[in-house]
Amino acid sequence: MTERRVVITGIGVVSPFGVGFGAYRDGLLAGRHGIRPISLFDASKSPVRVAAEVTDYHDDLLPSDPRHNVVLSRSMRLGLVAAAEAVSSAGLDDRPDIRAGMACLMAVERYDINLEDFGESFARAISADADAPSGFSFSRQKYLSRSHRAAHPLWLLKFIPNLAVAHVVRTFGMQCEANAYTSESAASLQLVGDAAESIREGLFDAALCGASDSRISPIGIERYISLNLLATGTPDDVSISMPFDRNRRGYVLGEGAVFLVVEALDHAERRGARPLAEIAGWGQASDAFHPYRAHPEGRGLRLAMAKALDKAAVAPADVDCVAAAAASLDDLDSAESVALRHAFSASNPSVTAPAGAIGRTHTAAGAFGAAAALVAIASQSIPPTANTTEPDADSPPGLVTGIEARPARVRTALANAVSFGGQCASVVLKEVES
Amino acid sequence: MVPDKTEIETTIASAIRKALNREVGEITPDTSLVTDLAVDSLDLVEIVYDVEEAYDIQLEPDELFPQRLLRDPDNVNEGTITAGGIAKLREQFTFTSLAEIAPGTPVADVAGKLLTMRVFADYVAYVIGKKSE
Structure with a gap:
């Protein structure tokens, strides 16, 4: 018996280019980027002044019950809007019967305690203390007895990762399995592979797969400044997300959401849905190396790519495009360069790194890579890597830079994701022959 | 005050x-x-x-919501509130004058009848x- 083929039949994107897959596609192909001075809060005193924010989101776009807006974090909201577009573009708006049998696999973030929710209640629990080095101390007793009440009574619900998935399945009436993945950037590709595997096994016929991430907040930013991972600069320095560039000096925080409808080809054909691409292969591996640095030889990513290509029965020479994980990070970009040279020693596939345009979107980064691979297949051209003007000497030879998409015959595209923590995942997408 | x-x-x-x-x-x-x-x-x-x-x-x-009282089988008969249940409600809601709730009112309707602006x-x-x- 031949194995069940798995395809993508719908996509939804909310990105720094705006709401909709079309905005993401057009932005990438035009070589633009979505990095601007931070507007979500006053960052004027921060060493990090820019980010890739989603700018044209508004709550009226939400497909969910507006009565529950109060318990939705920004990340959850972006995710719901992307999920709605994916469901719609797959032709499932009027098919509650099919949605009821769909799984939902979603990469979620560790929601940060944020100052908007807690600043006031923490402040009320601080009082003068002559014995403390700062002259002040935080009173747990005061906090618990009264001052915690400055926070919204339902705040907890905005901070529970699996509720992000719960809101999606409730909104679309999906009653099959619903899982939250937490392994950072790689998560949103891991779950695409898991969905495809489960569909092959016959556990379900279709799944809504995606991720949303939004951590552009004072505490969110401070965490990465402390680790020396973010590029710093003035508000005019908007071109500082430069994957594989020799002048790269850290990454730019990006936010957004991507959802895909992953479906058995036979199921899609029966209901007359048009596949956007086939999910031909998927692979996962780990660096097993460092809490947040990439292995210098990219050993996790090498393995992940090898497994994905093997599963897809695709020779390295047949890969036309790679959507790279590189995000303007010193170590990650170099590691991926080494891994790509190793994987494609006899060929030079075109390489694009969407993080140049939208920054590092953390848990959503893998899904944004898969979406970039879909753009390449749909448009038969390779989006340029925004902001990269002086590729590093060891950067992939096929790296596409400049401001114009490079026309190319794209039958097969590979997307990579690498997490802080060393989880790596790759997915191979193929044009569907009609 | x-x-x-x-x-x-x-x-x-x-x-x-x-x-x-x-x-x-x-x-x-x-x-x-x-x-x-x-x-x-x-x-x-x-x-x-x-x-x-x-x-x-x-x-x-x-004190304001009678769920616990309404879960007690002594106060409920086939999904409706009993005369005994109503008596207990009146004991609990001494701070207000309760709307007319007749024995036999479905339990599901009792909360709606009880939780008015006046009672709150x-x-x-x-x-x-x-x-x-």
């Missing part, structure tokens, strides 16, 4: 409008939070919280009164 009922009702009404965040028609003492305003459990958390903050009091959900405001006045004693 206990504020007058109208002021308490105004406070509750503004907490309701804030929590519901949608167009709500006129709110009178007879308005039921459950049947007229479709307030759900998430909304109630916010409403109760805001009222508590406004008067620096602690409301006890068990009477309860808040009762808690404020207890505190200032």
Whole structure:
């Protein structure tokens, strides 16, 4: 018996280019980027002044019950809007019967305690203390007895990762399995592979797969400044997300959401849905190396790519495009360069790194890579890597830079994701022959 | 000092409008939070919280909402409230004059009949009164 083929039949994107897959596609192909001075809060005193924010989101776009807006974090909201577009573009708006049998696999973030929710209640629990080095101390007793009440009574619900998935399945009436993945950037590709595997096994016929991430907040930013991972600069320095560039000096925080409808080809054909691409292969591996640095030889990513290509029965020479994980990070970009040279020693596939345009979107980064691979297949051209003007000497030879998409015959595209923590995942997408 | 009922009702009404965040028609003492305003459990958390903050009091959900009483099989017969159940409700809701609830009223309807603006405001006045004693 031949194995069940798995395809993508719908996509939804909310990105720094705006709401909709079309905005993401057009932005990438035009070589633009979505990095601007931070507007979500006053960052004027921060060493990090820019980010890739989603700018044209508004709550009226939400497909969910507006009565529950109060318990939705920004990340959850972006995710719901992307999920709605994916469901719609797959032709499932009027098919509650099919949605009821769909799984939902979603990469979620560790929601940060944020100052908007807690600043006031923490402040009320601080009082003068002559014995403390700062002259002040935080009173747990005061906090618990009264001052915690400055926070919204339902705040907890905005901070529970699996509720992000719960809101999606409730909104679309999906009653099959619903899982939250937490392994950072790689998560949103891991779950695409898991969905495809489960569909092959016959556990379900279709799944809504995606991720949303939004951590552009004072505490969110401070965490990465402390680790020396973010590029710093003035508000005019908007071109500082430069994957594989020799002048790269850290990454730019990006936010957004991507959802895909992953479906058995036979199921899609029966209901007359048009596949956007086939999910031909998927692979996962780990660096097993460092809490947040990439292995210098990219050993996790090498393995992940090898497994994905093997599963897809695709020779390295047949890969036309790679959507790279590189995000303007010193170590990650170099590691991926080494891994790509190793994987494609006899060929030079075109390489694009969407993080140049939208920054590092953390848990959503893998899904944004898969979406970039879909753009390449749909448009038969390779989006340029925004902001990269002086590729590093060891950067992939096929790296596409400049401001114009490079026309190319794209039958097969590979997307990579690498997490802080060393989880790596790759997915191979193929044009569907009609 | 206990504020007058109208002021308490105004406070509750503004907490309701804030929590519901949608167009709500006129709110009178007879308005039921459950049947007229479709307030759900998430909304109630916010409403109760805001009222508590406004008067620096602690409301006890068990005193205002009769769920526990209505789960007791002694008070319920085939999904409807018994005469004994109604007597116990009156014991619990001594702070207000309860609407007419006849034996045989479906349990699902009892909460709607009970949780009116008037009852809520009477309860808040009762808690404020207890505190200032």
